[in-house]
Amino acid sequence: MAEKIKPIPQPESDKYWEGANEGKLLLQKFGDHIQFYPRAVSTKDGSRDVEWIEASGKATLYTFTIVHQPPHPSFVDDVPYIAAIVTLEEGVNMPTRIIGIDPEPENLTLGMDLKLDFIDADGQKLPVFKPV
């Protein structure tokens, strides 16, 4: 099987991926502005005054697709799988996967409650979500 694709962090996202390996989903906070994904500046006002917060892990399903045709050889054994965008309790959207549920459209309702989990991609943990 083809080697799994691991994230290639940028300097601004090292913390994010280190956090994932510790079982935490970390977000950037500039004052009252929370953003996904990590950047060198606030998307609101350019502030560099960043604070990292741990997401609660609560989320809702924003949208999804059920992938039948693997986009890369490393996903051949994964299909069908659920690719999704979720809305975190903190108000930001992020791409992810939904696990712990059969990949059938009728099992998924937009807005359904989800909770954080992690899967392993050859030593790098990835934040994913599963039904509550």
Added chain:
Amino acid sequence: MKSLRKSLSGKAAIVGVAESDKLGKVPEISPLGHHAQAAHNALDDAGLSISDVDGLFTAGYSTYDIGEYLGIEPTFTDSTVVGGSSFVIHLAHALAAINAGYCEVALITHGQSGRSDRARNRGGGGMPADQYTSPYGIMGPPINYAMAARKYMEMYGEDRTRQALAEIAVSTRKWANMNEKAYFYDKTMSFDDYHESRWVSWPFHLMDCCLVTDAGAAIVVTSIEKAKDTKKNPIKILGVGEGHDHGSLISQMPDLTRTFGRNTGPRALEMAGLDYKDIDLAMIYDSFTHTVLVTLESLGFCGPGEGPDFVANQVTAPGGSFPLNTSGGGLSYTHPGMYGIFTVVEAVRQLRGETGERQLDKCDIALAHGTGGLLSSTGTVLLTSNN
């Protein structure tokens, strides 16, 4: 600034369009080869030659590589790349550059071997944003656009959305069956064929997805004065709009059911002083059936959620009241990767009356619209054959 923008309406013309020599499966020609063939074919179409070109535009490669390959030393150069809409946006830039005196003969080239390069596996990790998607298996347009389509279904109804996607797939194929250059020229599609085609990424069937082909195209644009010396009836650029509202992460798109066409459509119309009802032909980038649906709404042909009613009953097919993608589109004619330039090629041919069996009875004003990235960028142009 609005008045300056508006003053450019009609102040440059498309005088040449062409594809590369052969479209579809062309393993013997490189992407650069498609650029070069299309460039010469478009210049022939205009009655101009390589030595006339002083402005060069492309996306995917740097213009300096295209310039070297073709033997052009341009004094205006533009490699703007925002995905498949880039070449439509180049028309807007050419219009401005020609009127600023930066160049007189603008050549826009495209070439990709999407099909023959297909054996190459996308590795991911090439762009900074990929770290948030590729490890999950969120890669490539079908998966990303499918998530946008699912959101649309949630808001406006799954069954009527499904019917609309089928209508678009079937009507587009009917046009392709009238275009000898179309990949599916000889292959018809029924509604059953659509519904029975395999899942690529639910809710997308295979027949919701565009082709992957080898092809190139080119466009020649010049001043109104210079256009008088060219071979064919000049096609004037009346209005343009360009922009984007997110990048390589569709999760950051402000509204998954509205593209930036919501901005570029009305802005192009305003510049041209035209209304939707003035448009005889809509050439709308159809990377997926769903792309057409949301683009029609975003441009303003109909309201949010009204697309399924707008395209019902094959009105977009030959003989219908709203001719759409008369070449057969990215779905059934050709789609090498960044298809946008081909919307312009067909629009120009329809405006000139060159499209034979599929020629529209009346085609004075056409809209060509490109979408790039993951519904990220859009470019809209309004063109006319009127003098």
